[in-house]
Amino acid sequence: MESVNVNQFTEGPVRVHVIQSKTYKTNTLVLHMRAPLTKEDHTKRALLPLVLQSGSKDFPTRQKIRQTLDGLYGASLTGDVNKKGENHLVSFKLEVANERYLKDDTPLLEEAFKMMTSVVANPLLDGDGFKESILKSEKRNLKQRIESVYDDKIRYANMRLNEEMCQDEAYGLFVYGDAEELDGISRESLYEYYQKVVQEDDLDLFVVGDVDVDQVKTLVKNHLTLPARSNDSKRVQEKKQEQKKMVEENEVVEEQELKQGKLHLGYRTNITYQDDDYFALQLFNGLFGGFSHSKLFINVREKASLAYYAASRVESHKGLLMVMSGIETSNYEKALTIIREQMEAMKNGDFEEEQLEQTKAVLKNQLLETMDAPRGLVELMYHNELGSKKRELDDWIPNIEKVTKEDVVRVAEKIELDTIYFLKGTEGDSNE
Amino acid sequence: MNKQSFDQLNETLYYEQLENGLDVYILPKAGFNKTFATFTTKYGSIDNNFIPLGEKEALKVPDGIAHFLEHKLFEDEEGDVFQLFSKQGASANAFTSFTRTAYLFSSTSKVEKNLKTLIDFVQKPYFTEESVEKEKGIIGQEIKMYDDNPDWRGYFGLISNLYEYHPVKLDIAGTIESINEVTKDLLYTCYETFYHPNNMLLFIVGNVKPEEIMTLVKENQANKDFPQPEKIERFFEAEPPEVFKASEELKMNVKTGKCLVGFKDRSPDRQGEELLRHELSINVLLEMMFGQSSKNYEALYEEGLIDDTFSFDYSGELGFGFSVIGGDTSKPDELSDRIKSMVEEFVKGDLDQGTVESIRKKKIGFFLKSLNSPEYIANQFTRYQFNEMNLFDVIPVLESLTIDDLTDAMGEHFKTDTQFTKCLVKPKGDR
Numbered sequence: 121m122e123s124v125n126v127n128q129f130t131e132g133p134v135r136v137h138v139i140q141s142k143t144y145k146t147n148t149l150v151l152h153m154r155a156p157l158t159k160e161d162h163t164k165r166a167l168l169p170l171v172l173q174s175g176s177k178d179f180p181t182r183q184k185i186r187q188t189l190d191g192l193y194g195a196s197l198t199g200d201v202n203k204k205g206e207n208h209l210v211s212f213k214l215e216v217a218n219e220r221y222l223k224d225d226t227p228l229l230e231e232a233f234k235m236m237t238s239v240v241a242n243p244l245l246d247g248d249g250f251k252e253s254i255l256k257s258e259k260r261n262l263k264q265r266i267e268s269v270y271d272d273k274i275r276y277a278n279m280r281l282n283e284e285m286c287q288d289e290a291y292g293l294f295v296y297g298d299a300e301e302l303d304g305i306s307r308e309s310l311y312e313y314y315q316k317v318v319q320e321d322d323l324d325l326f327v328v329g330d331v332d333v334d335q336v337k338t339l340v341k342n343h344l345t346l347p348a349r350s351n352d353s354k355r356v357q358e359k360k361q362e363q364k365k366m367v368e369e370n371e372v373v374e375e376q377e378l379k380q381g382k383l384h385l386g387y388r389t390n391i392t393y394q395d396d397d398y399f400a401l402q403l404f405n406g407l408f409g410g411f412s413h414s415k416l417f418i419n420v421r422e423k424a425s426l427a428y429y430a431a432s433r434v435e436s437h438k439g440l441l442m443v444m445s446g447i448e449t450s451n452y453e454k455a456l457t458i459i460r461e462q463m464e465a466m467k468n469g470d471f472e473e474e475q476l477e478q479t480k481a482v483l484k485n486q487l488l489e490t491m492d493a494p495r496g497l498v499e500l501m502y503h504n505e506l507g508s509k510k511r512e513l514d515d516w517i518p519n520i521e522k523v524t525k526e527d528v529v530r531v532a533e534k535i536e537l538d539t540i541y542f543l544k545g546t547e548g549d550s551n552e
Numbered sequence: 553m554n555k556q557s558f559d560q561l562n563e564t565l566y567y568e569q570l571e572n573g574l575d576v577y578i579l580p581k582a583g584f585n586k587t588f589a590t591f592t593t594k595y596g597s598i599d600n601n602f603i604p605l606g607e608k609e610a611l612k613v614p615d616g617i618a619h620f621l622e623h624k625l626f627e628d629e630e631g632d633v634f635q636l637f638s639k640q641g642a643s644a645n646a647f648t649s650f651t652r653t654a655y656l657f658s659s660t661s662k663v664e665k666n667l668k669t670l671i672d673f674v675q676k677p678y679f680t681e682e683s684v685e686k687e688k689g690i691i692g693q694e695i696k697m698y699d700d701n702p703d704w705r706g707y708f709g710l711i712s713n714l715y716e717y718h719p720v721k722l723d724i725a726g727t728i729e730s731i732n733e734v735t736k737d738l739l740y741t742c743y744e745t746f747y748h749p750n751n752m753l754l755f756i757v758g759n760v761k762p763e764e765i766m767t768l769v770k771e772n773q774a775n776k777d778f779p780q781p782e783k784i785e786r787f788f789e790a791e792p793p794e795v796f797k798a799s800e801e802l803k804m805n806v807k808t809g810k811c812l813v814g815f816k817d818r819s820p821d822r823q824g825e826e827l828l829r830h831e832l833s834i835n836v837l838l839e840m841m842f843g844q845s846s847k848n849y850e851a852l853y854e855e856g857l858i859d860d861t862f863s864f865d866y867s868g869e870l871g872f873g874f875s876v877i878g879g880d881t882s883k884p885d886e887l888s889d890r891i892k893s894m895v896e897e898f899v900k901g902d903l904d905q906g907t908v909e910s911i912r913k914k915k916i917g918f919f920l921k922s923l924n925s926p927e928y929i930a931n932q933f934t935r936y937q938f939n940e941m942n943l944f945d946v947i948p949v950l951e952s953l954t955i956d957d958l959t960d961a962m963g964e965h966f967k968t969d970t971q972f973t974k975c976l977v978k979p980k981g982d983r
Contacts, residue, residue, distance in 0.1 A: 143583030145561075145920045182853065186845035190910045193917025217917040221561060253854075261859045264808055268861070268880055271702050271806040377805045377980070379696040411643070412634040422632065425689030428697055446697050474639075481641030481661075488585040488660035489643075493924070545700070 124497065124513065127333045131340045133349045135505070138336050139328040139497055145221050147229050147329030148494035149214040149236055152502060153321040157208040157290045163297030164305055164313045169199030169210050170258040171310065175244040175251065179235065188235060193217040193224075195232050199239070204506055205392070205437025206290040210317070212236055213495070218330055229331065230339060237343040243314065249307035250314075259302045266299045274444065277382040277543045281442065284372045285386040285539040289364070291438050318346050324505050328494040363439070364388070367536040378545035381449040385459060386539045387441040389434065391531060394509045398436070399519040400527035404535075405434045406479035407528065408466050409443060413478060415462040415471075420445060426455050437506055441535060449545045456540065466532040469525060476525055483520050553766055558944050561923065565944070566762040568770075572778050573750025575937070576769050579757040579929060585660045587758025588926035589667055591674050592934045594753075595746035596651040597724040598871070601787040605745040605779070610787055613742060614733040615719075616691075616726015619648040621739050623687050624679055625655070633673045642666040650720050651869050652938065653746075654931065663760060664768055671754070671772055677743045679736045688731055695725050702802075702977050706810045709800050709975035710876060714816045716796035717789040720872045749773065750781035753937055755930040788871060793818040794970040799888075803980045810977035811884035813891050815965055817873030824940040827868060828949050832915070833961035834866045834875055836953065839911045841898050842877060848894045857887045869939060875965065884976035892974075895966050903955055903962075912950055919946050 125140040155165070179185045189195045195216035202209045216232040219225060244251055269275050279294055286292030325344070327336050367388055391401045409416035409432025420430035430445040447455045465471070490496035491513065504510045511519070554567045566578040597619065601612050626633045626646070637644040642659035655674050659666045698704045708723055715721040725731075756765055795816050822830050842848055842864050852858045862879035881887045922928045933943040965971065 144924050146924060183845055183850045190845045190914040194914030215921060217920045221920055257854060260856050264859045264880060268808045271808055273700055379699045380693060411638060413638040421690055425686050428690055428694035446693055478639045482638045482643065485641045485643065485660050489658060492584050492586050
């Protein structure tokens with residue numbers, strides 16, 4: 121692959137990562153602001169990026185922000201929240217065309233940089249808080265976003281599984297917060313929370329594209345002006361993820377008027393990005409349910425014709441494995457039995473060397489493809505900021521190569537089924 | 553091999569039509585790990601009435617059969633083609649749209665081997681009665697998954713209001729009943745008719761050497777025999793220019809309502825640059841009326857009628873063309889009325905030159921961003937080519953759009969008396 125040149129430096133409270141590459145016709149900025157996920161703050165935190173991107177001192181309305189972005193050749197700016205293990209990230213992403221491909225010499229990167237930093241560091245205020253009208257609109261927006269999860273049954277089942285499985289852990293909190301807490305948030309209390317965020321969060325800025333490192337340094341210095349930290353304040357220490365000690369199988373069944381039932385299973389892997397077994401876990405997942413050659417796809421879909429999709433995915437920082445499948449409600453027992461059998465087969469080492477090699481090939485391919493996209497590169501590199509474990513981009517593939525069948529079986533033995541969640545459909549079967 | 557350079561974009565496209573009629577396009581991309589290839593037939597869910605290859609009489613086939621065929625092609629005598637691709641480190645997939653069926657892979661190694669696998673499996677059908685029956689269970693679950701999806705239901709609800717006869721209104725996967733009528737023999741009939749190389753296009757984009765790839769494809773095709781191509785006769789019932797139904801309401805198991813409104817093209821017979829100009833004009837107009845920087849968006853947002861799911865889109869091919877506007881809302885009726893009156897207001901006024909310029913820039917930037925994506929390039933290029941347009945003309949045509957072009961498109965497309973319809977999704981239990 122084309123080698124990527126990474127430069128890292130610290131400017132004020134921000135750790136800056138510049139990834140130079142001539143592959144793209146755009147430049148991409150990603151700012152991650154990280155704090156622990158907590159019951160107390162999670163709704164405020166979800167609301168914050170929505171309020172910030174609705175107006176800043178320099179661009180006081182949504183419309184003004186959007187018009188300015190349009191004028192910068194349709195630069196896109198999004199502010200959103202995400203969960204990474206028990207971290208709650210506020211992230212701003214901006215992508216802007218590289219002017220060298222245009223008949224125009226506006227310094228697009230600089231203008232885009234000013235826009236994003238203005239939204240983050242220079243919010244629009246009214247006295248001692250945000251503007252009431254913006255707060256009101258964005259509360260409504262967030263409330264609708266939370267409620268609409270119910271309408272997308274795959275997402276809803278995922279959310280419910282998380283809730284049930286991690287009831288006593290921070291990870292069980294919903295990323296967009298709790299609609300019932302919205303009323304209690306005032307424009308003053310949210311601004312107070314904002315000040316805490318800019319003073320205490322871990323801040324990482326990624327810049328990807330055909331850019332000049334010195335120019336980025338100057339831009340950060342001149343525009344991303346955030347409160348200085350006292351000298352002894354360190355980055356938030358890696359927080360040990362809460363883990364349930366004894367795992368007992370839990371079964372939750374819920375009913376709705378649906379044509380298709382959603383069967384979702386949550387397992388504890390007891391392995392995270394911090395562990396040496398992380399890559400063996402990736403191979404486990406590839407063999408078990410990550411791809412179209414995996415056991416779940418072959419046995420639930422191809423052999424038994426029970427589902428259109430049956431797949432698994434790994435959560436890297438909390439240490440979870442989630443299985444999801446859409447089935448006829450009457451096939452619940454049948455599908456569950458097949459999924460359990462596949463897990464047993466993995467624990468018994470019931471797979472060939474050839475399949476392990478096949479999975480390595482697919483994983484390597486997936487990784488290289490991820491590195492082709494600016495946001496994919498950022499995603500991979502950001503894993504290193506979440507704990508003490510550091511892995512260079514060049515280390516990923518050799519680590520995948522090294523995994524043996526014994527490693528995968530050892531990983532399989534650590535995996536425990538925690539919760540079976542079934543969203544039962546009451547309209548199925550009628551038209552078979 | 554023909555070569556076309558697009559200097560401003562720093563791209564070069566290689567092209568050749570092979571003796572059997574197959575169109576092959578190669579776009580080298582230095583710096584990418586990945587190579588992406590699509591092998592596409594001009595055959596989609598709307599092609600349900602046609603004269604089979606070598607016959608004289610028209611045949612009406614079950615709804616959803618193009619999609620069914622897409623599923624079944626992945627199986628060959630040795631088993632499942634997904635397995636073969638993953639052994640070669642590639643990920644493969646396919647999709648069926650209204651007018652196309654595309655088979656694709658991406659890989660960062662063994663590109664030549666994967667490319668051969670792609671061409672060979674698509675050109676070697678293998679259907680048995682047993683495997684066809686088995687697939688009905690899988691596709692049945694795919695259909696039910698979409699049946700529970702309010703966005704999908706709303707979208708097809710809207711198209712069913714727009715069109716009285718045109719098969720674009722039918723769900724791409726068909727229904728549980730219609731797929732039950734699919735047989736092995738019907739699949740072969742559709743396959744023979746629509747998967748002739750003369751009706752197909754191969755697009756390869758990535759870190760490749762064009763000469764080597766072209767040689768590989770040529771040798772592969774030279775070893776296979778195909779019958780003489782015939783012009784494919786497709787039949788569509790005459791569709792009235794106006795919308796079929798003015799409104800429809802769906803009650804679903806949701807918490808948030810949805811409002812979708814649509815406008816129907818009166819004469820969807822454009823192809824080539826004429827279609828490109830029309831499509832880009834409609835897109836610019838939609839952006840001016842309802843883009844996030846418009847005063848309408850701001851007003852609807854402040855009134856609490858829309859949230860960030862609000863969007864719009866135009867789809868146009870030979871035989872159909874429509875735009876869709878809408879999103880989640882707690883007040884679907886009110887939102888549809890407001891959109892309608894906003895369009896009426898906009899059409900009455902003059903187009904603001906400054907806004908046009910700003911939107912033009914936005915569209916150009918968006919196009920550049922899209923060129924980061926090999927998937928976008930391959931899929932869109934194929935769609936454009938099947939409609940006699942060229943993807944790389946997008947920037948020049950955007951740059952040359954005049955106020956007159958926009959005014960013409962606006963006058964024809966955004967007519968609220970005869971071309972407008974709405975489809976509202978409401979929570980069960982609401983009035």
